[in-house]
Amino acid sequence: MAKKTQHFYDNVYAVARQIPYGRVTSYGAIARYLGAARSARMVGYAMTNSHGKDVPAHRVVNRKGLLTGKHHFQGTNLMQQLLESEGLTVIDNQIQDFDTVFWDPSVALD
DNA sequence: CTATTGACTACCG
């Protein structure tokens, strides 16, 4: 099974699964919630390993609501369609009303 | 052990 060193990844997956439907969060927000505010890159990096898990990676975007990770999805616009399918509006790889749909774990789980 | 990398963020102009 998973090693102890992956506990950071597991935390990322755990938080990502808790993202409500129709909401999104940023890598930095998750990282900060985990106590590793400077490890935002690791959060995204962990998502790469999220394959095979029920982690809604499409709900995790960068701080500006930009779909930087859509590149890693199967389709070219799969990530965007997934978000739109949840009632969000995405234009030019950027989530509209990002501030409104933003979900902060450190606040929601508080 | 060191070097490389990456789904980031902050800062500067």
Added chain:
DNA sequence: TCGGTAGCCAATA
């Protein structure tokens, strides 16, 4: 929120 650069951190080779 326009672009380019620097800094950070953890995993991988």
